[in-house]
Amino acid sequence: MNALTPITASRRADFPGVADWAYLDSAATAQKPQAVIDAIAAAYGPEYATVHRGVYARSATMTERFEAARSTAARFINAASPNEIVFVRGATEAINLVAQTWGMTLKAGDRILLSRLEHHSNIVPWQLLRDRTGIEIDVAPLTADHRIDEVALEAMLTPAHKLVAVAHVSNVLGSVADIARIARAAHAVGAKLLVDGCQAVPRMGVDVQALGADFYAFSGHKLYGPTGIGVLWARGDILSAMPPWQGGGSMIETVTFEKTTYAPSPTRFEAGTPHIVGAVGLAAAMDYVSAIGLDVIDTHERHLAGLARTELRKVNSLRLFGPEDSSGIVSFAMEGVHPHDIGTILDEEGVAIRAGHHCAQPLMDLLGVPATARASFGVYSDESDVDRLLRGIARVKRIFG
The missing domain is CATH 3.90.1150.10 (Aspartate Aminotransferase, domain 1)
Structure with missing residues (x-):
C-alpha cells in the first residue's frame, strides 16, 4: 500500500x-484501511501486553506505543500537550465525562446553549445535568440553508451562559460551523465551548488552539479507526481542575480505606485497563489520513x-x-x-x-x-x-x- x-x-x-x-x-x-487492520492484528498478536504496570520488556514497549498514540492524537488536532488528550470509548463518553465532572460545578440559574442540529449525544448528557443541577438549556436556530445561525447564537448569549456545545460538522446536513467565531462569542460572556468533532476530524484539518475551543470530542471509528476508542481534548488548566468521574485502577496515586488521592490528568480520567489496541489502531488511522x-x-x-x-x-x-x-x-x-x-x-x-x-x-x-x-x-x-x-x-x- x-x-x-x-x-x-x-x-x-x-x-x-x-x-x-x-x-x-x-x-x-x-x-478500515489495511494499515489499521495490520496495526490492530499485530497489537493483539505478537506485540500484545498490558500497559503502565508490567516490568517486563514487552509491557514497556506496549506502554510506549500506547503513549505514542496519545502524542499522535495531540499532533493530529494540534493540542498543546499530549497530557490534554484523554482516551475514551468515543465522543458520547467524552461529552458525558465533561457533563459529569466539569458540569457538576454548574448550579441553578446557569445556562447551556446548544444548536438545533445536535446529535443526541450532545443533547441528552446536558438534559441529565439539568435534571441534577437545575440549569437551563437554550437552543440556537438554523439558517434557511440549515447551518447554525451564528448571528442568532451570538444574540442569545448572556453572562448566565456557562457553556456552548455544538457540532463542528452536522452528521445529518454536512453543514460546517464557524467554530472560531462561536468560540469568540462564548468567551465574550465568560462561557466555555465544547465541540462535537466526530464528523470533522475524518475530513478536515482540526487545530483546537486556532479554533479557540475549550473541549473537543471525537470517535475513532468514524476516522477509519477501531470502535470503542475516542478522544476528549480539553485545555490543560481546565482538565487539571476537573475531578475524576470513575474510580478504579490506574487513576490513583494512593488508596487507603480512609482516603484516596488521584493521579494527575489525563490518567485520573482513564480508570481501569485502557483500550490499548484501540489506541494503537486509532494512531494508525490518524497516520493514514495525515499521509493523504x-x-x-x-x-x-x-x-x-x-x-x-x-x-x-x-x-x-x-x-x-x-x-x-x-x-x-x-x-x-x-x-x-x-x-x-x-x-x-x-x-x-x-x-x-x-x-x-x-x-x-x-x-x-x-x-x-x-x-x-x-x-x-x-x-x-x-x-x-x-x-x-x-x-x-x-x-x-x-x-x-
Missing part, C-alpha cells in the same frame, strides 16, 4: 471491507457530495437538506417513500446508505420529516459510487411510481 497515492485515483484497494460495494455510510462508521492530507480528503468528499446533490436535484419528487457546500454528507427524502424503503432497495443494488433520524430527532422535527436517507462519502468513495446511488434512486422511482 502506498499511503501517498493521489486521492483522485480510487483508494478502494486499501480497504478490504469495501471491494465493489458502494459504501455510502461513512458518517455512521468508516471502513485532510485538505485533500475534504476537497475530494465535497466534490462527490456536490456531484450527488446536482444529480439528485433533478429528481422531481426528491427533497434535499443541508447547504450546497455540504462536507461529504447528503441527506434527502422522496415524496411518498419512507427512507427505510429507499435504503432497502439501494441495498439490493449494492449501495449502502443510512436511513432514519440519525440520532437527531429535534432536527427531524424542524425539517418536518420523521427521517431522511443519507449518503455519506469517505476517502475510498469515487464517482462510480455516485452513479450507483443514482441508478438505485431511479429504481426506487420505478417501484413506487
Whole structure:
C-alpha cells in the first residue's frame, strides 16, 4: 500500500471491507484501511501486553506505543500537550465525562446553549445535568440553508451562559460551523465551548488552539479507526481542575480505606485497563489520513457530495437538506417513500446508505420529516459510487411510481 497515492485515483484497494460495494455510510462508521487492520492484528498478536504496570520488556514497549498514540492524537488536532488528550470509548463518553465532572460545578440559574442540529449525544448528557443541577438549556436556530445561525447564537448569549456545545460538522446536513467565531462569542460572556468533532476530524484539518475551543470530542471509528476508542481534548488548566468521574485502577496515586488521592490528568480520567489496541489502531488511522492530507480528503468528499446533490436535484419528487457546500454528507427524502424503503432497495443494488433520524430527532422535527436517507462519502468513495446511488434512486422511482 502506498499511503501517498493521489486521492483522485480510487483508494478502494486499501480497504478490504469495501471491494465493489458502494459504501455510502461513512458518517455512521468508516471502513478500515489495511494499515489499521495490520496495526490492530499485530497489537493483539505478537506485540500484545498490558500497559503502565508490567516490568517486563514487552509491557514497556506496549506502554510506549500506547503513549505514542496519545502524542499522535495531540499532533493530529494540534493540542498543546499530549497530557490534554484523554482516551475514551468515543465522543458520547467524552461529552458525558465533561457533563459529569466539569458540569457538576454548574448550579441553578446557569445556562447551556446548544444548536438545533445536535446529535443526541450532545443533547441528552446536558438534559441529565439539568435534571441534577437545575440549569437551563437554550437552543440556537438554523439558517434557511440549515447551518447554525451564528448571528442568532451570538444574540442569545448572556453572562448566565456557562457553556456552548455544538457540532463542528452536522452528521445529518454536512453543514460546517464557524467554530472560531462561536468560540469568540462564548468567551465574550465568560462561557466555555465544547465541540462535537466526530464528523470533522475524518475530513478536515482540526487545530483546537486556532479554533479557540475549550473541549473537543471525537470517535475513532468514524476516522477509519477501531470502535470503542475516542478522544476528549480539553485545555490543560481546565482538565487539571476537573475531578475524576470513575474510580478504579490506574487513576490513583494512593488508596487507603480512609482516603484516596488521584493521579494527575489525563490518567485520573482513564480508570481501569485502557483500550490499548484501540489506541494503537486509532494512531494508525490518524497516520493514514495525515499521509493523504485532510485538505485533500475534504476537497475530494465535497466534490462527490456536490456531484450527488446536482444529480439528485433533478429528481422531481426528491427533497434535499443541508447547504450546497455540504462536507461529504447528503441527506434527502422522496415524496411518498419512507427512507427505510429507499435504503432497502439501494441495498439490493449494492449501495449502502443510512436511513432514519440519525440520532437527531429535534432536527427531524424542524425539517418536518420523521427521517431522511443519507449518503455519506469517505476517502475510498469515487464517482462510480455516485452513479450507483443514482441508478438505485431511479429504481426506487420505478417501484413506487
